[in-house]
Amino acid sequence: MTRFVLTRLVLLVIGLFVASALIFTTLRVLPGDVAQVIAGTDSTPEQVQAIRVSLGLDRPLPAQYVDWIGGILHGDLGRSMLTGSSVTDQLLQKAQVTVPLALLSLLIALVISIPLGILSAIKHRGAAGAAMSMSSQAIAAIPVVWAGMILVAVFAVTLHWFPPQGFPRAGWDEPARALYALLLPALTIGVVEGAVLLRFIRSAALEAMGQDYVRTAAAKGLTRTRALITHGLPNVALTVVSVLALQIAGLLVGAVIIEQLFNLPGIGRMLVADVGNRDLEKVQGEILAMTGLVLVIGTAVDILARVIDPRQRESAA
Incomplete structure (x- = not known):
């Protein structure tokens, strides 16, 4: 019984890791740009790029994913890009x-x-x-x-x-x-x-x-x-x-x-x-x-x- 429980717990961790990778990747291929949403329709390309840099969206995707997973391991699901509020608190x-x-x-x-x-x-x-x-x-x-x-x-x-x-x-x-x-x-x-x-x-x-x-x-x-x-x-x-x-x-x-x-x-x-x-x-x-x-x-x-x-x-x- 102990071996079964440990096996299920290991599979749970693997499942969470795979799910996180799929969620992160899928959301990045969807159309649209959150920086453009924040900047508004009258913004210039320079303003949009500045927001992207401030949000870290210009960084490589693997680096963004590692930062996100690191926060999750510390109980932090991240912060809203629009309001800055804690995702954990909102949930x-x-x-x-x-x-x-x-x-x-x-x-x-x-x-x-x-x-x-x-x-x-x-x-x-x-x-x-x-x-x-x-x-x-x-x-x-x-x-x-x-x-x-x-x-x-x-x-x-x-x-x-x-x-x-x-x-x-x-x-x-x-x-x-x-x-x-x-x-x-x-x-x-x-x-x-x-x-x-x-x-x-x-x-x-x-x-x-x-x-x-x-x-x-x-x-x-x-x-x-x-x-x-x-x-x-x-x-x-x-x-x-x-x-x-x-x-x-x-x-x-x-x-x-x-x-x-x-x-x-x-x-x-x-x-x-x-x-x-x-x-x-x-x-x-x-x-x-x-x-x-x-x-x-x-x-x-x-x-x-x-x-x-x-x-x-x-x-x-």
């Missing part, structure tokens, strides 16, 4: 919206998918199971922005249950208002992601119901539902854990879109604005932070899956 500030949104979305997805996925498997031969299966497939196919527009039209515009947009200026100093503002965006992401997760849970539960130990438990007098819950849930839990890494990536992508739709001051909205402004230093720090989060969660999920499933430990041994 921590915006994360106060994005992280609760992602966690609340994940909670909603799990609350929807786990019981309905198991129920859909138990009732798979009946009309209820078929209806849940078809509904989950239909909902999973809906783009998250369409789902958001539908929910806004129904629950915000028509029923007036939720605010259509915005986040309180006081932020989490007013926790009730802040949570209320995030409920509809989180519901938008959670319903779509929950439908995707439901299909995996249903398949895992159906597979577990066909295992000998579940059939044996049922033969000893347990109902099919109780046999599945008592003896088959570990397999279902393993599927949930394995899929969560992919779901987290989907939640982050969904958050970028939903923050635009609901006018939330989170990381996704900030990232879109910084891309438009060609603030390379800030954009590369934001993308690397989000990529690193996905890689860290994926590594944690792999380790947790090994802990949950003794068969993986035995095969490794």
Whole structure:
């Protein structure tokens, strides 16, 4: 187990290094010039070049990359080329919206998918199971922005249950208002992601119901539902854990879109604005932070899956 954990940690470091190189290189080949953006449309070539020199953009790309990585190793993701503000500080500030949104979305997805996925498997031969299966497939196919527009039209515009947009200026100093503002965006992401997760849970539960130990438990007098819950849930839990890494990536992508739709001051909205402004230093720090989060969660999920499933430990041994 120790060797597996160390291997995963080494792969995590390698993955972060490769991701940083790809992010840095990709952003440098995009069209546009941040120095021109800062100087304005009426600037002279000499003024633009002076800004490039002051920002270090005239230096060789390998030197710029080494400086950036050196700062990251000291906990510094760089500074905005436009405002000079710390990227790390900006990320921590915006994360106060994005992280609760992602966690609340994940909670909603799990609350929807786990019981309905198991129920859909138990009732798979009946009309209820078929209806849940078809509904989950239909909902999973809906783009998250369409789902958001539908929910806004129904629950915000028509029923007036939720605010259509915005986040309180006081932020989490007013926790009730802040949570209320995030409920509809989180519901938008959670319903779509929950439908995707439901299909995996249903398949895992159906597979577990066909295992000998579940059939044996049922033969000893347990109902099919109780046999599945008592003896088959570990397999279902393993599927949930394995899929969560992919779901987290989907939640982050969904958050970028939903923050635009609901006018939330989170990381996704900030990232879109910084891309438009060609603030390379800030954009590369934001993308690397989000990529690193996905890689860290994926590594944690792999380790947790090994802990949950003794068969993986035995095969490794």
